[in-house]
Amino acid sequence: MSQKTKKPETESAETEPTIAAGGGSAWPFVLLVVLLFGCFLHVESTGGAFRADVFQAGMRTLPPQTDDPPAVKSYKRGAQLYAAGCVGCHQATGLGSAALNFPPLAGSEWVVREKPDRLIRIMLNAVEGPIKVKDITYDNPAMLAFRDVYSDDDIAAIATFIRGNAEWGNSAAFVTPQQVKAIRDGTAAMGSQKWRVESLEPVP
Numbered sequence: 001m002s003q004k005t006k007k008p009e010t011e012s013a014e015t016e017p018t019i020a021a022g023g024g025s026a027w028p029f030v031l032l033v034v035l036l037f038g039c040f041l042h043v044e045s046t047g048g049a050f051r052a053d054v055f056q057a058g059m060r061t062l063p064p065q066t067d068d069p070p071a072v073k074s075y076k077r078g079a080q081l082y083a084a085g086c087v088g089c090h091q092a093t094g095l096g097s098a099a100l101n102f103p104p105l106a107g108s109e110w111v112v113r114e115k116p117d118r119l120i121r122i123m124l125n126a127v128e129g130p131i132k133v134k135d136i137t138y139d140n141p142a143m144l145a146f147r148d149v150y151s152d153d154d155i156a157a158i159a160t161f162i163r164g165n166a167e168w169g170n171s172a173a174f175v176t177p178q179q180v181k182a183i184r185d186g187t188a189a190m191g192s193q194k195w196r197v198e199s200l201e202p203v204p
């Protein structure tokens with residue numbers, strides 16, 4: 001190292017005597033070498049290598065059926081909203097808890113239908129009374145109505161997240177704010193009344 005750093009001093013002494021006269025003229029070069037080496041180390045430890053773990057962790061949270069950017073954005077937002085508004089009862093696994101009388105959303109026939117019409121209604125006004133989900137009947141009035149809590153965008157995002165959550169085994173199509181708005185307006189007369197299963201069954 002010391003030999004290397006002295007080299008430019010002698011070289012510059014021949015070509016540019018004014019710089020060599022300083023005696024300490026090697027320092028800028030030493031500094032440059034240290035800086036460059038530092039940059040090299042940084043690139044090597046961060047961007048230099050393909051971080052497969054980071055890439056895959058990111059991919060796992062994306063719904064497999066959509067590569068449409070707005071839907072992917074909505075899905076990610078839905079994941080955040082779910083973690084705040086639904087996770088306490090339906091759990092991060094989407095499995096709910098049979099013991100605590102919270103039904104699952106993973107594989108639920110109320111969630112992964114072809115049309116999101118029942119799900120949107122349930123999210124807007126909640127459902128009460130006995131409801132059968134994956135062969136188990138739940139009856140717990142704790143489900144909350146989100147009509148006055150979440151915007152059309154929010155409900156579409158949460159619905160997109162729970163319908164398309166591959167980790168839960170769900171792969172239903174994403175939901176748009178326009179779909180939510182149509183149902184919100186169409187069911188405005190419901191006010192804060194909750195759905196019963198009988199009135200949801202005719203809904204596609």
Ligand code: HEC
Pocket residue numbers: 082085086087088089090101102103104105108109110111119122123127128129130131133138139140141142143144146158162
């Ligand atoms: C305080 C607890 C609680 C919270 C918070 C909650 N739910 Fe529920 N949810 C329930 C209960 C209890 C039922 C079953 C109601 C019944 O027995 O009729 C239910 C039923 C459902 C159903 C229909 C049945 C099923 O499992 O598919 C859906 C869909 C649903 N909830 C979605 C959501 C979503 C989405 C959120 C967040 C925006 C949410 N819930 C927040 C407790 C909750």
